[in-house]
Amino acid sequence: MGVARGFARAVVLLALVAVVPVVSIVPPLVGQLTGSPWSLTNVWTWIGWLLLFSAAALGLARPIGTLVRRLARRWSGLRIEDGYRQPGPEPVQLATGYWWNGHSYERTRRDAEMDQQWRRRIGDPALWRDVRWILVGAITLGPVCAVPPAALAGAVVAFTRRSPFAIVIGVVLLAIAAAASPYAWRLLGPLAGRWLRLPDGAAAAERVRELELQRADLTRAQAAEIRRIERDLHDGAQARLVAVGLSLVTAEHLMDADPERAKALLREARKGTSESLTELRELVRGVHPPVLVERGLVDAIRALALDSPLDVSVVSDLDQRLEAPIEAAVYFSVAELLANAAKHAAVGKAQVSFHRSDGTLEVVVEDNGPGAAVLVPGGGLDGIGRRLNAFDGTLTLDSPPGGPTRARMEIPCA
Amino acid sequence: MRIVVAEDLYLLRDGLVRLLETFGHEVVATAATGPETLRAILDHRPDVAIIDVRMPPTNTDEGLVAALEARREVPGLPVLILSQHVEQLYARELIADQAGGVGYLLKDSVFEADQFLDALERVAAGGTALDPVVVTKLLARPTSAPHLARLTERERSVLALMAEGLSNAAIAKRLFLSEGAISKYTTSTFDKLGIHSDDSANRRVLAVLTYLKD
CATH class of the missing domain: 3.30.565.10 (Histidine kinase-like ATPase, C-terminal domain)
Known part of the structure; x- marks a missing residue:
């Protein structure tokens, strides 16, 4: 099971890292084999190949990068943020007549939009990380993941030769394919982690954004909480204590003239104190039990x-x-x-x-x-x-x- | 009565001492921290100790800890815990030793001076005095034990008032029933809870505890 799964993974990875080099090497090879002037000895063939390779790398970098990140997550449990630039805001026309796209001023709306597109697609450092991966992957992960399928293919060829020596070679190759399968794909984790990872600065910037949001959230929640406490104290305990004070003052004046009413007022004051305490207790429980x-x-x-x-x-x-x-x-x-x-x-x-x-x-x-x-x-x-x-x-x-x-x-x- | 008062806030401590002395009791010692409280109780062996829960040095539950510690040294030593808030959790810890002589009241209960002093005397005599809020919560817990489920509504309310520490006479007054009727209810409650003890004060405490132990 481990062998078959490892083999399949190696093949998938090989296909992923080999696609750009293969796509760009096909036309010169065809030129060589068909005897056209675009042979491998012609300098212009190599210049053309370089252009082709660059175009393929640029065009396929993002989908391949995305796939590799997804596989790294699923197979190696490695979470790698893509860090692509998000679409900018709609360009707005300013009082000066210029268009602002969130990054630069442009003369027309079209320019503003094109600049935005450029920044997002070509100017994005995340894209260049993906392009870099195409190169790194092809020369590191590629050869390693090629071992199992190449050994298997060699074995198949050897077995068709029917000589004892070829059979021995075939068996050895088969053993190599089987032995390498469970391990070859495991290079994906460390390599992707090293080369596709967001640079520390970008991760830090992301974290700063997150913290800014949290801080805004927190200060808002805190302000609301303090307002609530203030209102509760103002309308509750504070008001009640004023009433208690009034009862006491009145009772003091009535003490000699009307002791019965004075006593009633004192009882009222005592009740008011009890009620304020109950309210304060509830309030405290809500603030910090x-x-x-x-x-x-x-x-x-x-x-x-x-x-x-x-x-x-x-x-x-x-x-x-x-x-x-x-x-x-x-x-x-x-x-x-x-x-x-x-x-x-x-x-x-x-x-x-x-x-x-x-x-x-x-x-x-x-x-x-x-x-x-x-x-x-x-x-x-x-x-x-x-x-x-x-x-x-x-x-x-x-x-x-x-x-x-x-x-x-x-x-x-x- | 000879009383120890443990309270860290000067104003409250002073007020309590004044109140107690007005009613003819003797405050033999005061304490303002947990360790002081424990020492005062063990040195003076008062008839009852009035203790605040939160006290220095840690300002956590020093007072409660001191009270529990004192009762471990001297089982049944009467303590009345006064606090700004009442918790079932603390109430259960206080009555867990089943020794009686326990009070747990809100600080505002001193406003009703007569009731407060009654409660104090009950505690000193080995009874209980629990805050009605705590008792209501304690008895509102869903109980699964079969012998508790057998209590009737009336028996439960009598039990609740017993837990607060009221005498049969006081319960009768509160429920507008005759004292004879109340004593019938208490007896049937004791029977259903399987409590057979001669000491009536202790029986009342045991009834409450049995109910809480579910």
Whole structure:
């Protein structure tokens, strides 16, 4: 199995890296064989071949590069970003009459569009990485992947000769083909990783863009949260305390004249204080649950589980506290997932598990509900994903129809 | 009563001491940190200790830890935990040793001074005083144990008030029933939960615990 599969992979890779050299070598070969003036000894033949090769390389670079990246992903588990330039914005005409295409000013709309096309197709460094791969692949991966099919072809030829010596040669070649098959294609991973990978600068630029988006997200969410807290305090506890103060002032004045009314006002003031405290308590719980401060993530989730209408079990192998921001993010994410689960009447049980290994915290929330939960952009689950993104964490959802629903959160933590 | 008060915020500690002394109790020691609390309790052996959950040096659950530690050293030593928030999790930890003499109330419960002092005395006498919010949540848990499912609605509400620490007389007043009726309910509850003990205060604690242990 390994041999047959390896052989097939070597052949596929060989075809991929050989296509450009072969396509460009065919016309000169035909010229040589048919005795035309375009023979291999003619200098112009070689110049023509070079032009042909360049055209083929440029034209086929992108599809071949894409295929190689896909194969590297599937066979070697290597994820290589293509990093192609994205289509630019529609050109806009400025007050000066010139057209701006997001990169340069042009006299006409057509020029602006052509410049954009050029930048995207020819000026894209990603394209030149693919062209470079055509050359590198042909001289590195090509010969290695040629070994199994070439040895097999040699063996077939040898076996047709019917001499004992040829048979021996054939057997040896067959052995070489079989021995090389499982290994030849494996060169794909390291080579593609080395030559098709985005340069560090590009990867860094991509990361900067990502972080900018996250920061914008975070600052917006934070501002909204602070506004909410301010409003709650302003309309709630603050207003109530003013009322308490008023009751006390009035009671003070009535103390001698009408002690009964003064007492009633004092009772009212006491009630007002109680109510403000209840409100503040709720507010604090929403901002940062006290158990989280006092006991850390796992016990806070245990406390949450006890208050949940579901039968929630909590398992954990965490042996120390995490950083406070991570604890808070995970707490509110789990709280939201459990609240979601509790909305479905069919859900009776849920499990939350915490596991930490190799600098990654893995939290899984699983319920026995009807499943078929989906990540809607802008929805609650998406919000959880974004909250975790701020810590380079991820949320993956596995919720087949009929259940169970399984939400896995992974957050790097030192 | 001789009381130890452990609370890190000066204003609250002072207010509590003043309140207790107004009602004729003696505050034998105050503490503002977890270790101080433990030492004060073990040195003075008060009739009851009033303890805040969050205290220095770590500002986490120092007070609760000190209370549990003190009760490991001196089983059944009465403690009343006062906190800005109440959690089932902590309540379960406090009553887990089944020794009684445990209170767990919100700080605002001191506003109702009479009820608060009642609760304090109950705890000192080996009873319980749990915040109604916690009790409601504790009893709202879905239970699967068969002998618990046999309790009637009325028996459950009596059990809930028992968990808060009320006496039969107080429960009767709260439910607008006669004291005799309540005592019938408590007896049938004890029977259904399989509790056969002579000490009536202890029986009440055990009933609540049996219910929670599901």
